[in-house]
Amino acid sequence: MKNILNILVSFFASLLTFFNVLDLPQDEDIEKSDEVVVNELLNTEESSIEDLEPEEVVAPSTSSSNWWEYPSDIQECTRDGNNLLVLVNKKYQLPSTYKPTDLVKASNSGIRKGENYYLRSIIIDDLRDLITDSKNDGIDLSIVSGYRSYNTQESTYNYWISYYNNCVSCTDKVSARAGHSQHQLGTTLDFSSNEIGDALGSQFGGTKASNWLVENAYKYGFVIGYPQGYESTTGYSYESWHYRYIGKSNALEQRSSGMILEMYLRSKN
Ligand SMILES: [Zn+2]
Numbered sequence: 001m002k003n004i005l006n007i008l009v010s011f012f013a014s015l016l017t018f019f020n021v022l023d024l025p026q027d028e029d030i031e032k033s034d035e036v037v038v039n040e041l042l043n044t045e046e047s048s049i050e051d052l053e054p055e056e057v058v059a060p061s062t063s064s065s066n067w068w069e070y071p072s073d074i075q076e077c078t079r080d081g082n083n084l085l086v087l088v089n090k091k092y093q094l095p096s097t098y099k100p101t102d103l104v105k106a107s108n109s110g111i112r113k114g115e116n117y118y119l120r121s122i123i124i125d126d127l128r129d130l131i132t133d134s135k136n137d138g139i140d141l142s143i144v145s146g147y148r149s150y151n152t153q154e155s156t157y158n159y160w161i162s163y164y165n166n167c168v169s170c171t172d173k174v175s176a177r178a179g180h181s182q183h184q185l186g187t188t189l190d191f192s193s194n195e196i197g198d199a200l201g202s203q204f205g206g207t208k209a210s211n212w213l214v215e216n217a218y219k220y221g222f223v224i225g226y227p228q229g230y231e232s233t234t235g236y237s238y239e240s241w242h243y244r245y246i247g248k249s250n251a252l253e254q255r256s257s258g259m260i261l262e263m264y265l266r267s268k269n
Contacts, residue, residue: 087269093179100186114143145190205240
């Protein structure tokens with residue numbers, strides 16, 4: 001009996017160790033400029049290819065499970081695109097025809113900059129409250145991306161493919177393929193602030209505005225989509241600027257659950 005207990009204890013201990021290893025944040029992913037990340041990605045690609053045997057370079061991997069890769073069994077989303085809790089990720093894609101029917105200008109929220117972007121009207125009231133309260137705390141937010149159609153996402157993805165000299169793995173770490181983007185929902189937006197000249201990207205991390213959102217966004221129903229240290233779960237590099245609206249009560253439940261958005265949505269789909 002004692003032997004069986006010992007075996008069980010060591011089994012669960014090794015399980016815990018395994019999951020801890022998976023979830024540990026990686027120092028190398030922290031706080032880098034786009035250029036540094038791009039160079040490192042490209043250098044990594046080059047050096048790893050040089051280290052491989054020729055036949056391994058030629059033969060494409062069919063069973064690889066690198067964190068940025070798409071699974072082979074891609075399926076359609078289990079909830080309608082209009083549903084605030086629909087799971088859209090590398091496995092579950094929106095129909096190419098999905099487009100929200102209640103898109104309005106993001107500037108309806110009172111945001112200083114964002115007149116070129118559209119968001120679902122359902123999120124505007126809470127976004128307006130977020131902007132008003134952040135202004136009262138001395139934060140000057142802007143919106144640098146909102147709704148993106150299936151076709152726009154296709155162009156966006158192709159832009160990154162070209163930017164990375166046709167490196168698909170580099171692109172899949174930072175940009176979703178058409179149908180797989182939360183931006184197609186109309187409930188997802190990219191924030192910036194006056195601190196970094198309203199630029200889009202990693203320089204947003206660590207700004208006062210970014211820190212304010214980390215502390216407060218959930219109170220208004222907004223949740224960070226691709227948090228730091230969870231690349232292996234989300235399939236994307238850390239994006240300090242990318243927030244998705246899921247409603248105030250859901251955001252509160254998500255935060256209390258201790259799960260990141262990806263895991264919370266998986267539990268609902
Ligand atoms: Zn985004």
